[in-house]
Amino acid sequence: MSWGVRTGTASVERVDGMDFPDDFLWGAATAAYQIEGSPLADGAGASIWHRFCHTPGMVRDGDTGDVACDHYHRWPEDIALMRRLGLQSYRFSIAWGRVLPQGTGAVNEAGLDFYERLVDGLLEAGIAPNATLYHWDLPAALDDCGGWLNRDSADWFAEYAERVFRRLDGRVKMWTTLNEPWVVMDGGYLSGALAPGHRNLYEAPIVAHNLLRAHGKAVQAYRASGAHRIGLVVNLEPKYPASDALQDRAATRRAHAYMNRHFMDPVFRGRYDEVLVQMFGAAWPSFPASDLELIRTPIDFLGINYYTRNVVRDDGGRFPLPVDRPVQPGATYSETGWEVFPQGLLDTLNWVRTRYGNPPVYITENGSAFYDPPVAQGGAVHDPLRMHYLRQHLRVLRQAIADGCDLRGYYAWSLLDNLEWAHGYSKRFGLVHVDFQNQRRTLKDSGAHYARVIASNGQCL
Numbered sequence: 001m002s003w004g005v006r007t008g009t010a011s012v013e014r015v016d017g018m019d020f021p022d023d024f025l026w027g028a029a030t031a032a033y034q035i036e037g038s039p040l041a042d043g044a045g046a047s048i049w050h051r052f053c054h055t056p057g058m059v060r061d062g063d064t065g066d067v068a069c070d071h072y073h074r075w076p077e078d079i080a081l082m083r084r085l086g087l088q089s090y091r092f093s094i095a096w097g098r099v100l101p102q103g104t105g106a107v108n109e110a111g112l113d114f115y116e117r118l119v120d121g122l123l124e125a126g127i128a129p130n131a132t133l134y135h136w137d138l139p140a141a142l143d144d145c146g147g148w149l150n151r152d153s154a155d156w157f158a159e160y161a162e163r164v165f166r167r168l169d170g171r172v173k174m175w176t177t178l179n180e181p182w183v184v185m186d187g188g189y190l191s192g193a194l195a196p197g198h199r200n201l202y203e204a205p206i207v208a209h210n211l212l213r214a215h216g217k218a219v220q221a222y223r224a225s226g227a228h229r230i231g232l233v234v235n236l237e238p239k240y241p242a243s244d245a246l247q248d249r250a251a252t253r254r255a256h257a258y259m260n261r262h263f264m265d266p267v268f269r270g271r272y273d274e275v276l277v278q279m280f281g282a283a284w285p286s287f288p289a290s291d292l293e294l295i296r297t298p299i300d301f302l303g304i305n306y307y308t309r310n311v312v313r314d315d316g317g318r319f320p321l322p323v324d325r326p327v328q329p330g331a332t333y334s335e336t337g338w339e340v341f342p343q344g345l346l347d348t349l350n351w352v353r354t355r356y357g358n359p360p361v362y363i364t365e366n367g368s369a370f371y372d373p374p375v376a377q378g379g380a381v382h383d384p385l386r387m388h389y390l391r392q393h394l395r396v397l398r399q400a401i402a403d404g405c406d407l408r409g410y411y412a413w414s415l416l417d418n419l420e421w422a423h424g425y426s427k428r429f430g431l432v433h434v435d436f437q438n439q440r441r442t443l444k445d446s447g448a449h450y451a452r453v454i455a456s457n458g459q460c461l
């Protein structure tokens with residue numbers, strides 16, 4: 001049974017009898033290059049995203065991360081915003097180039113000092129830090145040495161990880177090695193839409209494999225010194241055939257193998273999906289078996305980033321991957337062109353539960369970019385579509401828990417409007433509006449609602 005309660009800005013729904021666990025963790029997420037600004041400050045080394053943004057034509061409107069949300073200077077103000085939301089945890093990423101400007105070798109202590117101040121500020125505010133070591137901003141100096149195409153990248157990453165663990169572990173008790181390695185591979189090396197902008201079918205599986213090796217080496221490095229938890233964050237997108245036709249079902253299988261099983265199978269099952277290997281054909285390299293043992297080094301939790309689903313229609317084989325996504329009649333689509341489909345989150349969580357042995361899971365990103373009206377008189381940002389997206393997706397989490405998923409927490413993407421990569425600042429995901437002309441932050445209705453959800457531990461959706 002459910003009943004509605006009118007509040008100032010939105011009706012809240014209480015669903016009796018289905019609670020979130022008392023220790024369910026409520027947070028919000030960001031990433032270094034998308035919010036910090038000052039990418040070269042205090043000795044930091046340039047990343048591939050600094051280089052990509054400063055390459056004409058790569059990012060919409062020529063936007064860069066040079067200023068972004070100026071979080072590098074405004075982090076105390078942003079922590080105050082997190083307290084206002086009642087966040088219990090904050091997921092952020094560490095810019096590799098701030099710590100090791102050349103990617104390996106000499107440490108830039110000022111870079112570590114910044115993250116130490118941020119972590120101590122979070123702890124002082126009673127907010128648990130959740131740190132991601134790699135959220136796409138590879139030091140440009142390493143890209144000049146082949147980047148993720150170079151097998152040495154796994155060792156470079158482990159060296160960086162060890163430096164960060166040494167300074168921050170203990171205050172940071174939840175670590176992620178990589179954010180969305182699939183996007184790093186697909187966007188950076190196949191479609192070319194993301195840094196470093198390659199378009200090469202032969203490079204993609206090599207990059208994916210080295211990313212996974214880097215993940216494994218960082219987990220092993222953590223086991224040698226760390227005392228808390230480390231995991232991996234993947235973006236998962238359930239695939240549904242456009243019809244019962246054999247070719248659509250086969251295309252769906254390929255899309256599922258390419259995006260979802262691609263990283264999950266090696267990490268949790270120690271092998272690649274055969275469909276994936278067949279799809280790449282001659283472009284699929286041979287890998288030593290010892291690599292897969294490294295990759296499957298056990299982790300403490302899985303982070304799932306969920307945004308949307310794909311309905312898949314065979315595209316007639318123009319590419320090893322089905323790329324047709326027929327528009328769904330009556331569906332709502334966000335500004336990024338993603339269908340709003342909360343059922344896909346439930347289906348994904350149950351797929352992970354049943355295929356991979358029900359690992360501890362956090363939703364480490366979930367959110368939507370919708371057009372926001374200008375800040376109203378009195379400082380309100382009314383964003384009903386983002387609010388609706390949030391409520392729909394939080395609702396299915398209850399069902400996932402009832403289905404037996406070991407779901408431990410939820411991080412909204414994102415705390416702040418920020419640089420949405422090649423989209424520049426044109427796509428706003430924030431619970432907090434940022435005026436990029438004057439850096440003024442304004443809590444949106446969706447942010448105020450999320451604060452109510454947290455305060456009620458999900459009772460008030």
Ligand SMILES: OC[C@H]1NNC[C@@H](O)[C@@H]1O
Pocket residue numbers: 031034180305365413419420421429
């Ligand atoms: O596209 C929205 C988000 N998706 N996951 C990775 C983040 O960096 C993106 O902003």
